Amino acid sequence: MKILVTGNMGYIGPTVAARFSAAYPGCVIEGLDAGFFGHCLTGARALPEVALDKERFEDIRDVDERALEGVDVVVHLAAISNDPMGKAFEELTAEINHRASVRLAKLAKECGARHFVFASSCSVYGYAEGAARDEHSELNPLTAYAKSKINTEKDIEGLAGDDFVMTSLRFPTACGMSQRLRLDLVLNDFVAAAVASRKITILSDGTPWRPLIDIKDMARAIDWASTRGAATGGAFLAVNVGRTEWNYQIKDLAEAVKGEMGDVEVEINPHAQPDKRSYRVDFSLYKALAPDYLPQVPLQQTIRELRQGLEALGFNNTDFRNSDYMRLKVLSGLREDGLLSEDLRWQRYG
Numbered sequence: 181m182k183i184l185v186t187g188n189m190g191y192i193g194p195t196v197a198a199r200f201s202a203a204y205p206g207c208v209i210e211g212l213d214a215g216f217f218g219h220c221l222t223g224a225r226a227l228p229e230v231a232l233d234k235e236r237f238e239d240i241r242d243v244d245e246r247a248l249e250g251v252d253v254v255v256h257l258a259a260i261s262n263d264p265m266g267k268a269f270e271e272l273t274a275e276i277n278h279r280a281s282v283r284l285a286k287l288a289k290e291c292g293a294r295h296f297v298f299a300s301s302c303s304v305y306g307y308a309e310g311a312a313r314d315e316h317s318e319l320n321p322l323t324a325y326a327k328s329k330i331n332t333e334k335d336i337e338g339l340a341g342d343d344f345v346m347t348s349l350r351f352p353t354a355c356g357m358s359q360r361l362r363l364d365l366v367l368n369d370f371v372a373a374a375v376a377s378r379k380i381t382i383l384s385d386g387t388p389w390r391p392l393i394d395i396k397d398m399a400r401a402i403d404w405a406s407t408r409g410a411a412t413g414g415a416f417l418a419v420n421v422g423r424t425e426w427n428y429q430i431k432d433l434a435e436a437v438k439g440e441m442g443d444v445e446v447e448i449n450p451h452a453q454p455d456k457r458s459y460r461v462d463f464s465l466y467k468a469l470a471p472d473y474l475p476q477v478p479l480q481q482t483i484r485e486l487r488q489g490l491e492a493l494g495f496n497n498t499d500f501r502n503s504d505y506m507r508l509k510v511l512s513g514l515r516e517d518g519l520l521s522e523d524l525r526w527q528r529y530g
């Protein structure tokens with residue numbers, strides 16, 4: 181089996197590659213990434229990508245047949261990966277996340293790949309009061325990021341067939357320790373704040389709902405989607421990946437961190453504007469289709485591993501929301517310093 185993982189040099193990618201290596205000894209794993217965050221390592225003893233069979237430093241917008249030669253499975257993670265970046269780079273988000281993804285999927289099919297796995301997002305449900313949203317619920321993508329994900333799903337669906345099984349995994353907010361840790365994700369932010377300053381500041385009134393998933397469980401779901409047959413869920417499947425009982429209110433996440441770490445103050449802003457992003461998600465379809473690949477990592481374990489990982493780094497940055505742990509900050513900085521062009525192309529430097 182030959183697997184191409186795009187966007188493998190980010191937060192989730194190294195864990196996905198490790199999962200494939202462990203599950204399929206002898207498989208060929210290639211990565212393709214522009215490397216925007218390649219330098220943002222956290223606790224890695226070596227560049228994670230040296231363990232792969234090949235790494236292509238390439239922009240997803242330029243991909244051609246060469247990257248897809250002999251590839252059986254495409255796992256497509258490359259993206260402008262959150263709402264704040266989507267807001268700052270709206271047109272680029274459409275170009276990279278939507279148009280380049282559709283192009284990649286077409287190319288993958290033409291080149292004979294058998295599986296295409298797309299990292300979508302539960303944020304396509306937007307602000308959703310009331311019952312938990314399932315795959316038949318109305319979509320309400322509020323941001324350029326969420327729109328890019330749903331536009332891609334719609335435009336790739338027609339490519340699927342019995343020989344080209346496509347899965348769009350609608351992931352909740354990710355959490356957990358990684359060799360390229362991000363702190364612009366709610367649980368990671370809370371644990372980092374607790375480690376650095378013993379104080380968690382919630383930017384909302386704490387009531388919004390958010391489902392969570394540990395990155396190891398995302399890798400487990402990607403493994404499932406990379407090998408499932410069309411008989412399980414259809415040639416094209418968009419599915420929410422998580423556990424229904426792992427929908428949390430933001431204030432409960434802060435309390436869980438406090439419960440795990442003791443002596444931590446939690447500050448809620450009762451006067452905050454209502455958070456536009458609040459939704460509960462129903463994951464029963466995933467449970468029915470992939471009972472052997474259900475998320476396994478409980479919240480407390482994720483918090484513990486994040487804490488241990490941060491402490492091992494000697495993490496004490498109380499101003500981390502303004503640091504290279506934030507994807508937007510890194511991209512904006514590279515642009516301001518002229519290392520990346522306006523349209524996020526590397527410039528020669530050195």
Ligand SMILES: NC(=O)c1ccc[n+]([C@@H]2O[C@H](COP(=O)([O-])OP(=O)(O)OC[C@H]3O[C@@H](n4cnc5c(N)ncnc54)[C@H](O)[C@@H]3O)[C@@H](O)[C@H]2O)c1
Nearest residue numbers: 187189190191192214216239240257258259261299351354
């Ligand atoms: N982290 C989450 O909470 C979460 C939740 C749901 C879905 N997802 C999706 O999972 C995927 C991976 O997320 P992540 O948290 O690892 O994000 P990340 O930002 O850490 O990694 C994204 C990777 O994509 C690469 N990339 C971006 N634009 C590119 C381009 N034009 N060409 C080539 N490579 C490019 C970046 O260099 C980076 O290595 C994304 O598609 C994201 O939307 C993430």
